[in-house]
Amino acid sequence: VIASRALLAPVALLAITVLIVNDHVLKGAMPGLVTGKLSDLAGMIFFPLLLVAAIEQLRLRCTHRTVTLAALATGVVFAAIKLSPLAGAWYRSGLGLLQWPFRALAAVLAGDATPALSRVQLTADPSDLIVLPALLVPVLLARAVTTTPLRGDADRPADVLQA
Amino acid sequence: VSTRTLLKLALGIGALASIATSPPRWSASAFATLEPSIIDAQRPSSVYVIHGETDGPADGLYGELHLRVDVRDRSTTPRRSSTFRVTLTSSSPDVTPLDLSVSMVDGLGTFETYEHAWFACDASPCVSEWTLTLAGAAPDDALDVSGTAELLADWSKDPQGPTEVRLDVDWIGPLP
Numbered sequence: 400v401i402a403s404r405a406l407l408a409p410v411a412l413l414a415i416t417v418l419i420v421n422d423h424v425l426k427g428a429m430p431g432l433v434t435g436k437l438s439d440l441a442g443m444i445f446f447p448l449l450l451v452a453a454i455e456q457l458r459l460r461c462t463h464r465t466v467t468l469a470a471l472a473t474g475v476v477f478a479a480i481k482l483s484p485l486a487g488a489w490y491r492s493g494l495g496l497l498q499w500p501f502r503a504l505a506a507v508l509a510g511d512a513t514p515a516l517s518r519v520q521l522t523a524d525p526s527d528l529i530v531l532p533a534l535l536v537p538v539l540l541a542r543a544v545t546t547t548p549l550r551g552d553a554d555r556p557a558d559v560l561q562a
Numbered sequence: 563v564s565t566r567t568l569l570k571l572a573l574g575i576g577a578l579a580s581i582a583t584s585p586p587r588w589s590a591s592a593f594a595t596l597e598p599s600i601i602d603a604q605r606p607s608s609v610y611v612i613h614g615e616t617d618g619p620a621d622g623l624y625g626e627l628h629l630r631v632d633v634r635d636r637s638t639t640p641r642r643s644s645t646f647r648v649t650l651t652s653s654s655p656d657v658t659p660l661d662l663s664v665s666m667v668d669g670l671g672t673f674e675t676y677e678h679a680w681f682a683c684d685a686s687p688c689v690s691e692w693t694l695t696l697a698g699a700a701p702d703d704a705l706d707v708s709g710t711a712e713l714l715a716d717w718s719k720d721p722q723g724p725t726e727v728r729l730d731v732d733w734i735g736p737l738p
Contacts, residue, residue, distance in 0.1 A: 403569050412572060419579045438583060449576040452569070497581045519584035520718050 402451030402466055405540040414444035435522065436530055443533035447473045448540065466541035470534040481527050491518035589716045592729035596631065596709035605736040607697040614679055614713040615728045618688035622718035625679025629711050631696065633671045636704035640669025645699040648673050653691035656681045663699065679713060695737065
């Protein structure tokens with residue numbers, strides 16, 4: 400449960416909060432260079448941990464190497480989306496597909512017609528790759544969790560999480 | 563709150579935040595086929611007028627024409643390699659005209675391009691028009707022409723943007 404513990408580290412929780420606030424508040428209020436990169440930066444910090452923590456929920460054993468692999472995969476996919484029009488198109492369609500059930504539910508609740516499938520917006524800016532070094536954060540967090548001994552029953556998330 | 567509950571919350575919120583990270587871009591498209599035509603000594607070129615319209619203006623409106631032309635050598639023994647000529651001009655002065663030779667191998671050649679549509683649109687409808695001219699490389703070339711066109715309108719922030727894209731492709735014959 401390395402990734403699960405690391406995902407509850409303050410820096411990872413802060414990254415999730417930053418992503419939400421930046422995407423839904425700051426980008427609209429202050430569009431620009433900083434808000435354009437902030438969500439990407441936050442994603443690099445927590446997404447590999449989220450991915451591995453989800454795998455851990457399936458009771459599959461993961462080590463800090465799994466987190467390193469997830470970080471690498473996140474970096475490769477992120478770079479492809481930013482650099483390749485084809486990967487960008489897949490991302491736009493794929494995320495649009497994942498968003499559709501929520502938009503359909505919102506439309507049904509509001510009494511509106513079911514929305515059509517639509518692609519999402521993507522700014523394919525190669526300079527966004529500047530955030531890639533942030534992938535070291537989840538790797539280091541996982542290592543820190545691996546080497547931190549668990550103390551006392553109340554502080555043993557591993558036991559609690561495996562319950 | 564137990565650690566397990568916190569983790570489930572973090573997983574759920576993190577996953578939803580990841581899915582909702584990019585806002586949707588709304589889109590509509592239209593498709594048309596190019597009326598098959600023939601290029602030969604009597605008709606040395608084939609000209610199509612492509613007319614696209616959508617409602618607008620919409621916030622962040624973007625348009626793209628995807629054009630595909632297939633050319634087949636009509637001669638009984640097609641040359642191993644040859645070319646045909648394509649020119650594509652837009653009604654928008656911001657679009658650079660295309661004028662190029664396309665290779666044909668074993669009597670078959672395909673030309674495919676993506677062109678921006680409705681660069682500037684201040685009032686509805688947003689209109690873009692292109693003229694596509696095809697010709698053989700030599701006066702005695704005999705070619706069959708067919709193809710497809712697809713026009714996409716894509717916009718952000720306003721789900722009530724264009725509701726329809728209209729696309730007409732008219733063959734107007736050889737160059738006058």
